[in-house]
Amino acid sequence: MDGGSPQPLRIAVLGPVRAWWHGTPLDLGPVRRQAVLAALVLRPGLLVSHEQLLDDVWGTQPPGSGRRVLPSYIYQLRKALDTAGAGRSASVIRSGRDGYRFVNDGTRLDVAELAGRIGEAQRARASGDLATALDRFSQARTLSRGEPLAGLPGPFAQGERQRLVQRQRTFQQERLECLVRLGRSAEALDDLAALSASEPYDESLAALWMRALYGSGRQAAALGAYQDLRGRLRDELGVDPGTELRRVHQAVLRRDDEQLLGAAAVRAAAVPGGE
Template sequence: ALVLRAGTPVSRGELLDAVWGLEPPAAQVVPVYVYRLRKCLRPGDGQEESVIGRDRGGYRFSGEGVELDVDTLEQITADAAALASDGDLTAAVGRYDDALALYQGEPLSGLPGPFAEGARRRLNERRTVVMQEKLELQLRMGRYADAIGELAVLTSAHPHSEPLAALLMRALYGSGRRADALGVFTRLRRRLVDDLGVEPGPLPRRLHQAVLRGDDLTIARR
């Protein structure tokens, strides 16, 4: 709750709500936990100040000089985007793989409380976006077969995602699997209509028509 809001004061009440939710203990437990954390996170030989400070607004985690995976993730993805913008798609895909390697299982695994739950959801959503950006580059490079496996897993986990379904359609079609690409659209439409009462948007519809006609999908994807 402190690390993921580095530099921002978090009050005792906010920590109680974030960590314990609807059944918080007495407010006096917060200083006890913070004291233990300060001891655990005190750098060096114990003479320096802890990375957790205190001011009138509450407790604050100081991120200066501290390496956090969430910060590293954003740095690497920014590198990948810059490489892609410069046309070095192979290096960009490699950097996206480096970013995804920071995820080791479920983010914040085993941590209870509403703040951890929300952060876990956001980190998982961020992983999906990073994977989507990487897979888009692989398709641009013509590496269709390499992308199909990951896209199949992603579309199964996110059955209502039109962008992911569109990527899988492109990967299958590019691999010569025209019928399977059409099947992706059929399943997407059925799920959207049955579960949400809506039709697919312009992108999957445009790709579907392009596959039916046998068009070049580099045009239809836009």
């Protein structure tokens, strides 16, 4: 976790866009103004031109007032986010040649925290420290408050929303993989069921679902899950399961605990019987 004093300004985009100053919620105004803020916050330090901001938020239907709308939005955002009397030179939103940039010095951004937790988790997993990896992935999960950039209009918000949703799905799958490899497959089943329902043709997710079912003592259900997906792939897409899914299927048939669950899970399962 971060040390030292907490940053006074906090901005969150992993859900509805919100901001706080020393824990007090700030009024960011209507959704298009929030969309302008998001287009700057998610490009920290980069100068974003007026034209780019208009495209980001209004797309092919620019406002009747043209670029004149942006200074009023920036003024209101500075008024909400900056300390009293900060002035433009000390604002979190700086003016540049024909554009604006967000300066995140001293600002706590949930997307930056998310990236940090995911990075820590992936490094721990690569080193074999699955317990720490699971802890960091779980911390990352708590940062999400629903659909990213919820309710924001414009092409930029739409594209970032899709990117962040996919990132959430990826690290959630990595967290569930840690649970399976730690011998805690039963804890992964509900979340895996929800993910599988939203991604019915994702073979790597289906393989993990089969492994979790097997690790929970449900070999027949794991084999049934394979047959169900195999049928959907053939009937709806005209393809057969890929190499990974076939390999997991064969391992379930052989009851190959080490391949399906990993050495740590096998050791965890062996402890009660060895006592």
